[in-house]
Structure formats: C-alpha cells, structure tokens
Amino acid sequence: MLEVRDLHVTRGATEVLKGISLEVLEGETAALIGANGAGKSTTLLTLSGLLRAKSGTVRFEGASGSIDLTKLAAERIVGEGLVQCPEGRQIFHSLSVEENLSMGGYLRRDRASLGSSIEEVHALFPILKERAKAAGGTLSGGEQMMLAIGRALLARPRLLLLDEPSLGLAPQMIERIFDVIETLKKRGTTILLVEQNAAMALDIADRAYVLENGRITLSGSGRELADNDRVRQAYLGIAS
Template identity: 55%
Template sequence: MLELKGVNVYYGAIHAVKDISLTVNQGEIVTLIGANGAGKSTTLRTISGLLRPKSGSISFEGKEIAGVKAHEIVRQGISQVPEGRRIFAEMTVMENLDMGAFTRKDKDGIRADLKRVFELFPRLEERKSQVAGTLSGGEQQMLAMGRALMSRPKLLLLDEPSMGLAPLLIREIFHIIEDINRAGTTVLLVEQNANMALSIASRAYVLETGRITLSGDAAKLAASEEVRKAYLGG
C-alpha cells in the first residue's frame, strides 16, 4: 500500500531523515519506534505532505505522492493524527469532526462514519456540543483520532497517541487502534511506548538518528536483546 525508497528530508542544513526505505502492506499495523529526535514524526509528516523530501520516492497504492499537497493526499486516502492532538480548541467536538470530513461530499457516508466514530468513542457523542479545548487529554486524543477517521482513510498515520496519557487510557487507546485496524484501516504508528506499539504491530522499524537500523517481525524485535536494552527497559 505504502512504499518509501531512499527518502531524505532536511530542516535547513539538518539532515533529519537519511535514506529511509520502508513498506506498509494493506491491513497491517506497522510501527516506527526510536528515541526522541530519531526522525519518526518527520517521516510521518513527509508521507502526509506536510514536508517535502529532498530526494527519494513515496508511493501510495502505486502512485507517487512525494511533493503532493497535503489536502490532496487526504483525498487519496491518507489521514494523520498529529503529535500533540492539534485539535481546533475553540470549536466544539462536533465541529472538529465535521472538519475531518471537509474533503467529502457524500452525506450518507459521512453520517455512517460519524456513527462509527461515536461507537468507537462514546464519550465524544456525550460531549459533542462541548468546546474541544475543555476536554481531558484522553478525550482530546480520541477527538483527534475521530477527526482523522471522518476522512475515511485507507491508511491512518498515528503520531505518539499515548503521549501524556495515564496507563489505563493508553491501554484503551491501543485497543481502539486494534479495532480500527480490524475494521479495515491500515495503520502506521509512531510511538515512544515501544512495549505497547510492538504488542499490537505485525512489523516494526527502529529509527536511530534518522536511519532505520533494525526492521522485521514486531514480536521478534520485542524479544531481541538489543531492542529490549535500548527501548523496553530490559
């Protein structure tokens, strides 16, 4: 579904992503793990069109998308839940969800997807008239995910969904990610909580200072001594 080949991304003179190549197959949960500053979020932002690679190829369903504008990439079927939620704080929950469907015209489909979002996140339905900035951190994360789902993505990019959340809420969010995946949405997950990420992913890539240093089956990486020492506290 998604393939990156030799992708390089710079912030000015800083070489943030160095010759990255990776694939995501339809129906998978694939995770990128690594320390702060490893290039994980930069990789997602480049896929979603918020950054342009200096070189390399990014193809989605066989079409080149490197350099395509972000809103066009959403139309093609990729939606991102950004790090730090980035909800529209002064708008209501319902207005935020409506914004997620801004590229769509199919009213019946939008209604069906809104119903699905409320099934996944009942608290959002309870608070649909509430100003989004007054929600708890966990509820804001649910809203950011619900907003992304309203574009009906084929591929969902999740950037640090557990950041700042209590352990019980983290488990709830990860169960919901699995539910979203089982319903047919492919997921590329960036996550510092490597234990949780590897527990739900089928495959994983390890990034260090902008380069992929390890990749493979998520369970095997979770069991490897190198990964345990570096990321799992083993």
C-alpha cells in the same frame, strides 16, 4: 500500500532522514519506534506532504491508483486516503466536539453519509457523543486524543498515520487508546504507528522498524523486534 525508498529529508541545515526505506502492506499495522529526535515525526510529516523530501520516493496506493506522494500537496494526499492523526492532537479548541469531527470530512464528496460516519465514531468513543456540544478545549487529554482519532477516521483513511497517540496520557487512557487501535486493526484499517511506548507498539504491530539518527537500523515483525536483545535494552528497559 505504502513503499518508501531511499527517503532523504532536510530541515534547515540538518539532514534528518538519511535514506530510509520501509513499507506497509494493506491491512497491516506497522510501528516505527526510536528515541526522541530520531526522525519519526519528520517521517510522518513528509508522508503527509507537510515537509518536502530532498530525494527519494513514496509510492502509495491511493484512491486514484499508485502515486508518488513526494509530488503532491498535503490536501491532495488526504484526498488520496493517507490521513495523519498528529502528535499533540491539534484539535480546534474553540470548536465543539461535533464541529471538530465534521472538519475531518471536509474533503469528502459523500457529504450525505457523513452523519452515519460520525455515528460509527461515536460507537468507538461514546464520550464524544455525550460531549458533542462541548468545546474541544474543555476535554481531557485522553478525550482530545479520542477526538483527534475520530476526526482522522472521518476522512475515511486508506492508511492511518498515528503520531504518538499515548503521549502525555494516564496509563488507563493509554490502554483505552490501544484497545481502539486494536479494534481498527481487526477491522482491516491499515495503520502506521509512531509511538514512544515501544512495548505496546511492538505488541500490536505486524511489522516494525527501528529509526536511529535518521536511519532504519532494524526491521522485522513486532514479535521479532520485541525479542531482539538490543531493542529490549534500548527501548523496552529489559537487560539481556
């Protein structure tokens, strides 16, 4: 579904991504782990069209067929089915929960079925139905994360990008968010997950990559990387 080849991305005078290659197959959950500043969020922003690649290709099996995302504007990429749930949630604080969710479907042509899609999100996150009329900014951090994921799902993603969904959340809420990711995985949603909580990311991932200083240094199944001594020491806090 997604094939990234030799992707180089520069931000200002700094080359952040130095020729990374990765792939995500349809129905997989893939994880991208690494330290702060490794280039994880830059990767997702580039896939989403919010940053431009210096060179390389990003092939995606979108709604209109196989396309190179590096040549498309961000709104066209969403329309093709690659949808990002951004780091920091970035909900509209002054809009209601209901209005925030509806914004996720702004490119959909099947507007008549938007209501039933919102009900599906409510089934995943009942609190969003209870607080439908509340302003987004009044929600807790965990509830805002639920809202951000729900908004992304309203765009009917073929590939869902999740950028640090556990960031700043209490342990109980992190468990809840990962339960939802597991549910989406079981439903066949294709996911690319960027996550600081490497242990939980690798536990849920079919495929995983380690990004260090703008380069992919290790790849394999989630289990293989979780059992790798270097990953265990550097990212899981386990001595060899």
